[in-house]
Amino acid sequence: MLAQKALVLLVEDNADHAELVIRSLGEAPIEKIIHLTDGEMTLDYLLRRNQYADPVSSPLPQLILLDLRLPRVDGLEVLKTLKTSANLAHIPVVVLTTSNAANDIAQAYEYHVNSYLVKPVGFEEFSQLMQVITAYWLKWNTHPKS
């Protein structure tokens, strides 16, 4: 069980969906939500490249919420890179997408996604899902310490 304050990385190019997630997470014990809008930027951040080279100002998150359809580098490609990088593979990745396509679901699990969630349509349900996600991954789930 994790300490009170956690860092969540949200990778989402749809501004409305991002706002919904950030608003829904407002009540959760989260220190900070980092919001990135494309796959390339996400890899730069996690691999500490370019503008994200400084580990102090770009700390690794405790949870990654990852959309699939993203500009520049696709979400599945981000997932694959993440889960094959020794120092990143242990960070839980939850895919949060509108896609219910069997292909996307199967591919995400093949790349070792921790969980795959389809975005609910209504705000109430969306908000409820965010509470469930934070309770599960930030309160109950145990991560490696390093």
Place this chain on the structure above:
Amino acid sequence: MNGEPLLVLLVEDNPDHAELVMRSLGDHRVANKIVHVSDGQAALDYLLHKGDYQNAVQHPHPHVVLLDLRLPRVDGLQVLKVLKETESLRQIPVVILTTSEAEQDIVRAYDSHANSYLVKPVGFEEFEKMMLDLGFYWLAWNTHPKS
């Protein structure tokens, strides 16, 4: 979120813990069916349709596996490894449910692609609360591979 019956495979050798899990998930109708096996070999037999579990219709693949680590006959980490290396099984979410907080167990479980690692809380109320959150998360919200 879908109409099919939701099946949990619980691999747990401690009868008290198993009862607690089944009661928490069963009472609140989170899962439609819980299959309980109490050692690692039985878990592999069930999943690979061997021994007592050869009939795949009677013994369908679960939507989620709750896996203890310290198990008789075949260790939980070994079960996890086989599961995640078997093409027909590796997409099934596996949640480790254990009393071990040892860093080595946590790291090894994630290295073998456990989807989640949960340490059993000591008190009954916390345990039940965790099981409910776990049940709703994996059975009501999580999207499973379509078999």
